[in-house]
Amino acid sequence: MTDATQSPAQGSLSAYDAHTAKRNTAEKRFRAYGLTAIVIALTLLVILFTTIIRSGAPAFTRTVVEIDFTLTTPQFEAAEKKLLKTKEYNMLFAGFVADAISDGALDQAAVAASLERILGKVGGDIRTHYRANPGDLDTPVAFELSTSSRAEQYLAGDITRDTLVDSRFLTAADLDVIDRMKDAGFIKTALDTTFLFGADAGVDNPGGAGIGVAVIGSFFMMLVVLVVSLPVAVAASIYLEEFAPQNWFTDLIEVNISNLAAVPSIVFGILGLAVFIQFAHLPQSSPIVGGLVLALMTLPTIIIATRAALKAVPPSIRDAALGLGASKTQAVFHHVLPLAAPGILTGTIIGLAQALGETAPLLLIGMVGFVAREYPDGLVSGFTDANSAMPAQIYTWASRADPGFYEKAWGGIIILLIFLLSMNIIAIILRKRFERRW
Amino acid sequence: MSVTFLLLILVGLAVVGFFFGRARALSTVQGDTRRLHSLPQYYGAHVAIFAFVPAAILLCLWLAILPAINGFLTQNALDPSDIPEGRDVSLVMEEVKQVAAGLDKAVAAGTITAQEADQPEQIIDDLRARFGAAGVALGGDVRLSVLQAATTLRDARATQRTVLTVLLIATALAGFVWAARQITPDHRARTSVEFSIKVLLIASALVAILTTVGIILSLIFNTVEFFRMFPAADFFFGMTWQPSFQGESYLGIIPLLWGTLYISLVALIVAVPIGLFAAVYLSEYAGPRTRSVVKPLLEILAGIPTIVYGLFALLTVGPLLVDVFGKDGLLGVTWMGGGTSVMTAGLVMGIMLIPFVSSLSDDIINAVPQSLRDGSYGLGATRSETIKTVILPAALPGIVGAILLAASRAVGETMIVVLGAGAAARLDLNPFEAMTTVTAKIVSQLTGDVSFDSPEAMVAFALGMTLFVITLGLNVLALRIVRKYREQYD
Numbered sequence: 001m002t003d004a005t006q007s008p009a010q011g012s013l014s015a016y017d018a019h020t021a022k023r024n025t026a027e028k029r030f031r032a033y034g035l036t037a038i039v040i041a042l043t044l045l046v047i048l049f050t051t052i053i054r055s056g057a058p059a060f061t062r063t064v065v066e067i068d069f070t071l072t073t074p075q076f077e078a079a080e081k082k083l084l085k086t087k088e089y090n091m092l093f094a095g096f097v098a099d100a101i102s103d104g105a106l107d108q109a110a111v112a113a114s115l116e117r118i119l120g121k122v123g124g125d126i127r128t129h130y131r132a133n134p135g136d137l138d139t140p141v142a143f144e145l146s147t148s149s150r151a152e153q154y155l156a157g158d159i160t161r162d163t164l165v166d167s168r169f170l171t172a173a174d175l176d177v178i179d180r181m182k183d184a185g186f187i188k189t190a191l192d193t194t195f196l197f198g199a200d201a202g203v204d205n206p207g208g209a210g211i212g213v214a215v216i217g218s219f220f221m222m223l224v225v226l227v228v229s230l231p232v233a234v235a236a237s238i239y240l241e242e243f244a245p246q247n248w249f250t251d252l253i254e255v256n257i258s259n260l261a262a263v264p265s266i267v268f269g270i271l272g273l274a275v276f277i278q279f280a281h282l283p284q285s286s287p288i289v290g291g292l293v294l295a296l297m298t299l300p301t302i303i304i305a306t307r308a309a310l311k312a313v314p315p316s317i318r319d320a321a322l323g324l325g326a327s328k329t330q331a332v333f334h335h336v337l338p339l340a341a342p343g344i345l346t347g348t349i350i351g352l353a354q355a356l357g358e359t360a361p362l363l364l365i366g367m368v369g370f371v372a373r374e375y376p377d378g379l380v381s382g383f384t385d386a387n388s389a390m391p392a393q394i395y396t397w398a399s400r401a402d403p404g405f406y407e408k409a410w411g412g413i414i415i416l417l418i419f420l421l422s423m424n425i426i427a428i429i430l431r432k433r434f435e436r437r438w
Numbered sequence: 439m440s441v442t443f444l445l446l447i448l449v450g451l452a453v454v455g456f457f458f459g460r461a462r463a464l465s466t467v468q469g470d471t472r473r474l475h476s477l478p479q480y481y482g483a484h485v486a487i488f489a490f491v492p493a494a495i496l497l498c499l500w501l502a503i504l505p506a507i508n509g510f511l512t513q514n515a516l517d518p519s520d521i522p523e524g525r526d527v528s529l530v531m532e533e534v535k536q537v538a539a540g541l542d543k544a545v546a547a548g549t550i551t552a553q554e555a556d557q558p559e560q561i562i563d564d565l566r567a568r569f570g571a572a573g574v575a576l577g578g579d580v581r582l583s584v585l586q587a588a589t590t591l592r593d594a595r596a597t598q599r600t601v602l603t604v605l606l607i608a609t610a611l612a613g614f615v616w617a618a619r620q621i622t623p624d625h626r627a628r629t630s631v632e633f634s635i636k637v638l639l640i641a642s643a644l645v646a647i648l649t650t651v652g653i654i655l656s657l658i659f660n661t662v663e664f665f666r667m668f669p670a671a672d673f674f675f676g677m678t679w680q681p682s683f684q685g686e687s688y689l690g691i692i693p694l695l696w697g698t699l700y701i702s703l704v705a706l707i708v709a710v711p712i713g714l715f716a717a718v719y720l721s722e723y724a725g726p727r728t729r730s731v732v733k734p735l736l737e738i739l740a741g742i743p744t745i746v747y748g749l750f751a752l753l754t755v756g757p758l759l760v761d762v763f764g765k766d767g768l769l770g771v772t773w774m775g776g777g778t779s780v781m782t783a784g785l786v787m788g789i790m791l792i793p794f795v796s797s798l799s800d801d802i803i804n805a806v807p808q809s810l811r812d813g814s815y816g817l818g819a820t821r822s823e824t825i826k827t828v829i830l831p832a833a834l835p836g837i838v839g840a841i842l843l844a845a846s847r848a849v850g851e852t853m854i855v856v857l858g859a860g861a862a863a864r865l866d867l868n869p870f871e872a873m874t875t876v877t878a879k880i881v882s883q884l885t886g887d888v889s890f891d892s893p894e895a896m897v898a899f900a901l902g903m904t905l906f907v908i909t910l911g912l913n914v915l916a917l918r919i920v921r922k923y924r925e926q927y928d
Contacts, residue, residue, distance in 0.1 A: 023820055023823070024820070026820075026822060026823075027820045027821060027822045027823075029822075030821075030822035030825070030826075031719070031723055031821075031822065033715050034715045034716065034718050034719025034720075034722075034723055035719060036715070037711065037712045037713075037714075037715030037716040037719065038715075038716045038719055038720070038732055038736075040712055041712055041713075041716055041736055041739070041792050041793075041796075042732070042735060042736075044739075044789050044792075045735060045736075045738060045739055048739075048742070048746075048750060048789070051750060051754050052746070052750075055753070055754075231642070232642045232645050233642075234642075235638060235639045235641075235642030235643070236639070236642040236643040236645065236646065238639055239636075239639035239640055239642065239643045240643060243636060243639060244643075252647065253643050253644070253646055253647060256646045256647050256649075256650050257646045258917065259650065259910065259913060259914075260646060260649060260650060262843070262846060262909065262910075262913040263653065263850075263906065263909065263910075264849070264850025264851070264852070264877065264905060264906075264909055265850070265852065266850065266852045266877050266880055266881070266902070266905070267653060267657075267850070267902055267905065267906050267909075268653075269880075270653075270656060270657065270880070270884075270898070270899065270902045271649070271652055271653045271656050273656075273884065274656030274657075274659075274660060274899075275652050275656055278890065279656075296645075296649050299645065299646065299649070300646075303646075327628060327632060328632075329632040329635055329636070353741070354741075356743075357742075357743025357744075357745065357746075358743065359743065359744060359745040359748075359852075359853050360744070360852035360853055360856075360877070360881070363852075363856075363881050363884075363885055364880075364881065364884050364885070366885070368885055391743060391745045394745055394749065395745055395748075395853070395856075395857075398748070398749050398752060398753075398857060399857075406753055409749055409753075410749065410753075413745070413746050413749060416743065416745075416746075417742070417746070420741065420743070424741065
């Protein structure tokens with residue numbers, strides 16, 4: 001902003017004078033600040049996602065030892081005559097492995113002891129297999145045996161020979177066996193179905209922990225949220241948008257809704273604890289309580305979306321219906337509501353996605369510390385039996401001492417994000433497909 | 439009859455009522471619907487509503503007051519001398535309820551016959567074993583007085599069930615008949631049905647108020663309870679937070695508030711500049727294509743559940759900060775002891791708040807009228823000069839509101855601080871020290887086996903109340919500022 005009283009600048013008009021150049025630099029600098037802010041934000045997003053994927057991906061695979069094992073009929077018959085049969089099978093298997101990986105350099109008994117730490121007691125599995133399929137005797141059978149979590153950590157590089165402390169879980173001698181098996185090509189990677197469909201395991205067994213039960217718990221909770229909050233939210237929005245008179249009472253409801261949207265989620269947890277568990281004696285850590293709390297939290301989101309959708313329906317639709325003799329209720333329910341339905345649906349899905357990832361209230365109603373070991377056995381018990389939910393399960397894993405669970409927690413986050421992403425994509429597709437411009 | 443079964447009967451009656459009402463309306467006009475005031479289905483709905491709703495309300499009331507009546511009856515049946523010394527009445531009452539439920543279960547399982555269950559005194563010695571066979575585990579042998587009270591309770595429940603069934607069906611039928619008799623061609627069935635619909639809509643809108651009332655009541659009652667056990671002054675002005683379940687706890691809120699504010703401050707220092715500059719760039723510089731890509735990407739950050747951020751803080755950012763500021767770190771300083779700290783939680787919370795600040799500010803900057811920009815450009819100002827001297831001052835109240843909303847989010851955030859901030863309550867200035875917050879302590883005091891009669895557990899409600907008041911204050915203030923500003927240009 002040049003001063004008009006200043007004497008005109010010397011030189012050509014098309015060349016910038018010092019002041020203009022300074023202003024232009026300031027302009028460029030300011031623009032660069034903005035760009036930097038966006039680049040930082042997007043970089044953080046990228047870092048977050050790479051961290052999640054890199055740390056979580058190993059949870060979906062497990063390391064297995066795949067060995068073509070041959071048991072001869074005489075061996076089988078001899079073993080069946082022994083007193084400790086599974087031990088005998090353990091020894092037979094260890095002998096076979098020792099031959100395959102070391103040409104006799106390693107002692108059979110030592111290998112057997114190592115294998116027990118690496119693979120667990122495999123003799124029982126082998127015996128069961130041959131008793132069920134006697135035809136497999138004398139021919140090679142491919143056994144796929146999952147490795148212990150310690151052995152897995154060694155293979156992943158989390159434990160090295162230097163950091164290893166001999167324990168009853170893993171010793172230095174075991175590492176030799178693992179290395180030799182690796183060289184022999186016995187060690188392979190397989191999809192970890194235990195993690196995807198299994199139940200949570202005890203605190204010392206990260207390898208056996210799965211998220212399947214928690215997914216079911218979340219599913220039942222989302223059912224409760226949907227059944228409770230959708231009808232209530234739609235009815236409340238219709239009242240506020242179409243029927244409510246302008247008075248203090250309506251204002252009160254509106255203020256309440258906007259405040260509820262901003263109440264910290266942990267406070268809803270306190271509400272759930274005090275009202276649903278302390279007062280109404282609903283079962284603790286059950287999906288029904290979790291669902292009710294989350295439904296109350298989701299209510300404002302769906303109400304806001306529904307009101308926007310109702311507002312977007314042009315008044316001419318209402319006028320036309322009223323003009324043809326419909327009552328106000330008929331105009332709303334027969335014409336406005338169906339036209340607003342896609343918007344309501346989109347808002348509901350987004351609200352559900354929010355509820356699905358909510359953790360804090362679940363901590364207070366007791367979904368943490370509860371080890372979800374079993375699938376619920378029926379529809380009713382799915383709602384009322386204590387269960388975990390995905391975010392609560394992730395939190396439980398994250399707060400356990402064994403670092404083996406961290407990988408599971410990241411893996412759980414990937415599953416949670418996949419659910420959220422698909423819900424949001426569905427919402428976007430619905431909006432694109434049914435959006436109507438008036 | 440069980441409640442579910444009664445409810446099914448009511449629904450059945452309502453369905454029958456619907457078809458009956460419609461048929462009756464049609465028959466009054468010999469099928470000529472033009473002579474009816476309303477469409478035939480409204481007559482049907484009218485009958486259905488009157489058959490169902492009064493009876494359902496009765497059922498709800500009955501279920502709400504019944505436990506109180508039964509409690510009174512059972513307590514009368516119990517001789518005061520039967521309550522063992524030093525034991526709570528409510529415990530004995532629980533025992534009575536358990537025995538009564540056990541009798542029902544044992545009859546259902548067939549380990550006790552229905553006749554025996556009516557005079558259980560005769561098999562009292564055998565009762566525990568038979569309960570066990572039916573899957574009901576008792577803590578000890580059944581005492582005679584408890585058993586008698588349980589029998590009273592069972593008898594009362596049986597009578598009540600009969601009374602309820604009769605009463606409910608009578609109410610439903612009365613409603614049915616009354617509504618059905620009203621049906622004439624001139625009856626305004628639609629008005630009546632629409633009135634019911636409107637009542638339902640209002641009731642739904644009231645759920646929002648009820649939730650708020652529920653939150654406030656559950657906080658207030660328990661907070662008052664807490665202040666009965668623990669002096670309020672020590673809570674509000676105590677400088678030490680040191681709960682111990684053996685008693686002699688120090689439950690001062692000041693260190694927790696300090697941790698909360700410190701972490702929120704760090705979060706805002708991260709989120710406000712980045713969010714604000716991003717918003718300015720997106721609304722003033724970026725073309726529509728950049729905008730349509732970057733805005734949704736930023737909003738992904740807002741859609742990520744907080745547990746993810748919590749884990750990110752605990753497992754990624756914390757160890758990273760220790761590598762830099764901790765022992766044997768890059769800087770060679772030992773500011774940081776462990777991965778959890780104010781900085782860890784604050785930085786990650788800042789990332790979470792970026793989209794919150796940026797999208798709110800974006801809306802507000804966009805609401806500044808174009809004429810102001812045009813005026814500024816017309817006077818020869820560059821874009822950045824326009825932004826700094828015209829747009830930002832005009833948008834300032836709104837931006838302050840947005841920052842306050844973000845602050846309220848930061849104060850109420852739970853998962854990030856539970857996982858990232860640490861558990862030790864400290865009054866310290868070092869941002870690399872672990873501190874804890876109000877929300878983190880609510881979680882830690884209320885998870886696990888909680889007994890609601892110790893101040894160490896009840897303090898969580900007082901903390902919740904404090905949190906609720908702070909966030910509500912911030913929100914009301916922010917909304918007021920934003921609204922006031924909006925009116926200026928609309």
